[in-house]
Amino acid sequence: MPMLKNPSTKYKAFKPIDLPDRQWPSKTLDKAPRWLSTDLRDGNQSLIDPMDGDQKWRYFKMLTDIGYKEIEVSFPSASQTDFDFTRRLVETPGAVPDDVWLQVLSPCREDFIRRTIESMKGANKAIVHLYLATSECFQRIVFGMTREQSVELAVRSTKLVRSLTKDNPDAQGTEWAYEFSPETFSDSSPEFVVEICEAVKAAWEPTKENPIIFNLPATVEVSTPNVYADQIEYFCRHISEREKVCVSLHPHNDRGCATAASELAQMAGADRVEGCLFGNGERTGNVDLVTLALNLYTQGIHPNVDFSDITNVIDIVEDCNKIPVHPRAPYGGQLVVCAFSGSHQDAIRKGFKLREQARATDDDEWQIPYLPLDPADIGRTYEAVIRVNSQSGKGGVAWVIQRALDLDLPRGLQIAFSKIVQKETEDLGRELKPKEIQALFETEYHLKSIPRISLIDYELSTDRSASPNPAMGKQSANAKRTFHGIISMDGREHTIRGVGNGPISSLADALRTIGVELDVLDYKEHAIGRGKGVKAATFIECDISGSDENRKQAVWGVGIHEDTAQASLIAMLGAASKVISSRPATPMPTASLATPLTTLKPFGGRVNINGLESRAEGM
Ligand SMILES: CC(=O)SCCNC(=O)CCNC(=O)[C@H](O)C(C)(C)COP(=O)(O)OP(=O)(O)OC[C@H]1O[C@@H](n2cnc3c(N)ncnc32)[C@H](O)[C@@H]1OP(=O)(O)O
Ligand SMILES: CC(C)C(=O)C(=O)O
Ligand SMILES: [Mg+2]
Secondary structure (H helix, E strand, O other): OOOOHHHHHHOOOOOOOOOOOOHHHHHOOOOOEEEEEOOHHHHOOOOOOOHHHHHHHHHHHHHHHHOOOEEEEEEOOOOOOHHHHHHHHHOOOOOOOOOOOEEEEEEEOHHHHHHHHHHOOOOOOOEEEOOOOHHHHHHHHHHOOHHHHHHHHHHHHHHHHHHHOOOOHHHHHOOEEEEEEEOOOOOOOOHHHHHHHHHHHHHOOOOOOOEEEEEEEOOOOOOOHHHHHHHHHHHHHHHOOOEEEEEEEEEEOOOOHHHHHHHHHHOOOOOOOEEEHHHHHOOOOOOOOHHHHHHHOOOOOOOOOOOOOOOOHHHHHHHHOOOOOOOOOOOOOOOOOOOOOHHHHHHHHHHHHHHOOOOOOOOOOOOOOOOOOOOOHHHHOOHOEEEEEOOOHHHHHHHHHHHOOOOOOOOOHHHHHHHHHHHHHHHHHHOOOHHHHHHHHHHOOOOOOOOEEEEEEEEEOOOOOOOOOOOOOOOOOOEEEEEEEEEEEOOEEEEEEEEEEHHHHHHHHHHOOOOOOOOOEEEEEEEEEEHHOOEEEEEEEEEEOOOOHHHEEEEEEEEOOOOHHHHHHHHHHHHHHHHHHHHOOOOOOOHOOOOOOOOOOOOOOOOOEEOOEOOOOOO
């Protein structure tokens, strides 16, 4: 059956209240509300398998560690597990921090109220929470009660709570607070809600110091969030003795707007928010307390709760709820601090680079494209930010290599290597992990293996009239350097000699004698590390198209060494190895082969290529 062509007969549009002089749209949020976690009550009652006492215990401890000061721990009249858990909290010395309020829920039924309050006997700070639905729909369908009967029941129940708690001489060791929820508030007449709450307030007689909590739930979310905000503003403006009232929100997420509803309703005057971590709770869940807290945080407002180890929080939440946190859950989801797509990665990488260059600290404004929150603030590592699959570009790949190997790849090498990564992801049909990308780079550029052409030993001599320059030979125009060394090519050793303006050009000249023609296109170097352990990283790009214009292509070599000149030579030979691999085999000029090394004075011992001893057999 298709969906209804005209759903308007079956589903009626919600009629918003008339509040033309609403004030909340021009308000902003500038402080954290009072939070109540109802993970252990509303969250728990909606689980396939409710938590056992030990799971609740662990969860409660986590909530207090995060910093929640009001925690609804149970529905004690519902089950022995809930009752026993509440008693365990009350009776275990030190289990409940001194500044934490335990909250317990009961319907307006005398036996249940008595049992609920019994569960709190001896508690330090206790909030007794009663609920009674106030909507016309619930009064008619569920209770068969008139408004007057509802008010009478609410008042009678409140008086019973009062007599068993703050008026009870035997219960004076506990600091009592009272919360009343006109359940289904968002679907109730605003005037009637005010009426019943006035009656309850009169019955409880709150003070400014210990206000009554009126919790106004969107038990089922029935409208757009602005309508909920209007309803809250209406209540705040009409309830008397506002200073003796704490207005609390309890939004559910049926339309997916619970976060927006909570934020707008706080702008409308609410003081407190009830919800669950990662939005657990009945049906689509309660409002997500993590999102609300971190939304404040990313506006520069401390939420008074701490998610600096969000991974641990997620572990406990998932373990106890037996429901996974969605990978795209705001802030906490595993995929939230990950970028796969090329343009995102590129922008993020540039943002981090600028921040690093500026040596930015937490006192500097956070401005990283696509990342509203510094992952480090919630205990996530930067390494997880960029992940590489077939949608990724050079930026992401460069990021991974930078993080793993401290190499700042030149743009051309980024492009060249990202093509290799792209092919690998497509061949494998999956994401490549950073370790795999690192291994691919190390293999491709021989960071852990010997390339086809490698350096065995060498010396570089400088024309005495020239001022020496270790890397590119930028000395005066007539300065000359001579490369004299042994290289191994495909396992055969050759003594070669060449002259140029610097190490690279003299090596290029020397390689020509064994038939390897190199056309150097680009050269970049940077330092790795600092102090004594500093090394040079050199990147050399060579043209392999030769005279064939149709085959325009370049290859890169990478060299890492304590000695800058040697890093250049290693990079050069890495590129040369690729060049010979890219060309059809040509016979070697016989004159240049295997000249015995008789005159060469070793330069600092055997050459170490990218950390590996390159010495060939028989040397
Ligand atoms: C929106 C919310 O989340 S409200 C909290 C809901 N949480 C829970 O229900 C979890 C715990 N609940 C339970 O374990 C059980 O429902 C109990 C122990 C509370 C009650 O169990 P039972 O006595 O078997 O009743 P049942 O579960 O059928 O509840 C429905 C009864 O409660 C009444 N009821 C519902 N809400 C309220 C209320 N706020 N105040 C008084 N009575 C109420 C209903 O009218 C109905 O009464 P009836 O049997 O006379 O028709
Ligand atoms: C008990 C009440 C506050 C409730 O959970 C709801 O209305 O959603
Ligand atoms: Mg609820």
